[in-house]
Amino acid sequence: LVMxxxxxxxxxxxxxxxxxxxxxxxxxxxxxxxxxxxxxxxxATGSGKTFIAVNLxxxxxxxxxxxxxxxxxxxxxxxxxxxxxxxxxFGSDAAxxxxxxxxxxxxxxxxxxxxxxxxxxxxxxxxxxxxxxxNYFSHIVIDECxxxxxxxxxxxxxxxxxxVHIGLTATPRQLPADAQPSPEVEQDAQITADNLRYxxxxxxxxxxxxxxxxxxxxxxxIRVRRVDVxxxxxxxxxxxxxx
Numbered sequence: 001l002v003m004x005x006x007x008x009x010x011x012x013x014x015x016x017x018x019x020x021x022x023x024x025x026x027x028x029x030x031x032x033x034x035x036x037x038x039x040x041x042x043x044a045t046g047s048g049k050t051f052i053a054v055n056l057x058x059x060x061x062x063x064x065x066x067x068x069x070x071x072x073x074x075x076x077x078x079x080x081x082x083x084x085x086x087x088x089x090f091g092s093d094a095a096x097x098x099x100x101x102x103x104x105x106x107x108x109x110x111x112x113x114x115x116x117x118x119x120x121x122x123x124x125x126x127x128x129x130x131x132x133x134x135n136y137f138s139h140i141v142i143d144e145c146x147x148x149x150x151x152x153x154x155x156x157x158x159x160x161x162x163x164v165h166i167g168l169t170a171t172p173r174q175l176p177a178d179a180q181p182s183p184e185v186e187q188d189a190q191i192t193a194d195n196l197r198y199x200x201x202x203x204x205x206x207x208x209x210x211x212x213x214x215x216x217x218x219x220x221x222i223r224v225r226r227v228d229v230x231x232x233x234x235x236x237x238x239x240x241x242x243x
Contacts, residue, residue: 001025003059006089012055013216015206016048020056022204027164037164040145040199042171044208046217049168053141054085056166057108061090066139070132071110072156073143082143083110102131109137118155128159135162142167146191157198167199171207 001024005012012020023039030037043049053071060066071086073079079096086094086108095106097115117127137160142153146169157165211217 003062005055006058012051013048015043015204015210015214016052016055019043019052019204019206020059023056023166024059026203036161038167038199039165040167040169040195040202041204042169042202043204043206044211044217045170047206047211049143050082050085053082053143053166053168054089057086057139057141058089060139061107067107068137069108069139069141070137070156070160071108071141071143072113072116072153073110074113076112078143079110079112086110097131099127102127104131113153116156118153128156132159135160137163139164140166145169145195154198165199167195169195169202171205 001021019041023041026039027037041049041052043052057066057069057071061069071082073082083094083096090108093107095103095109097103097109097111099115103109115127140156140160140163142156142165145153145167157163208217212219
């Protein structure tokens with residue numbers, strides 16, 4: 001908790017510091033109780049979850065509490081973003097795993113599900129099992145875990161059961177109470193239920209409304225409308241000029 005931020009205290013926002021402290025406190029509480037350390041952070045899109053994860057891992061490393069960490073994401077764009085942020089703080093101690101190079105000398109490894117071989121439910125995760133022994137990582141961060149089916153990232157976690165597991169998720173959509181049942185509504189509910197079942201309630205939440213009130217996100221108003229094409233469809237004559 002007393003480890004300084006790399007680059008100075010001024011670089012972080014108050015809620016980012018609060019989120020990091022909440023995770024550190026959860027880890028300490030779990031260790032005192034002899035429980036598996038799991039923590040879920042729910043913050044609005046654009047509020048800096050990658051910054052939080054990078055600085056959390058750095059402070060753990062500086063305190064001598066982290067040996068090796070794995071940062072898992074579901075898209076190449078997120079892997080590139082995470083690697084850039086980690087490299088700024090960890091230097092050459094941060095590297096991305098590729099299908100030909102697992103980067104086992106790095107202290108922090110960034111990988112996608114596809115690289116690890118766990119992109120499909122029921123896959124035997126050959127790459128993960130072949131290159132990283134059980135409990136190889138002391139800390140695992142699952143980025144955007146609200147977009148990740150349990151069958152995907154669970155294999156990474158169960159293979160490293162002794163590690164600290166940290167889930168990063170956007171704040172769930174607030175659907176109206178009278179929302180009609182639909183596959184989309186059911187999927188939202190299932191994703192939230194899976195996250196809470198595994199990690200428990202978020203140790204820290206920062207909503208879009210709060211971020212807009214604080215001035216960190218641009219204020220906006222969402223208006224739901226149906227455009228003409230929803231009602232009438234497109235004719236062949238309308239499509240032709242677009243081709």
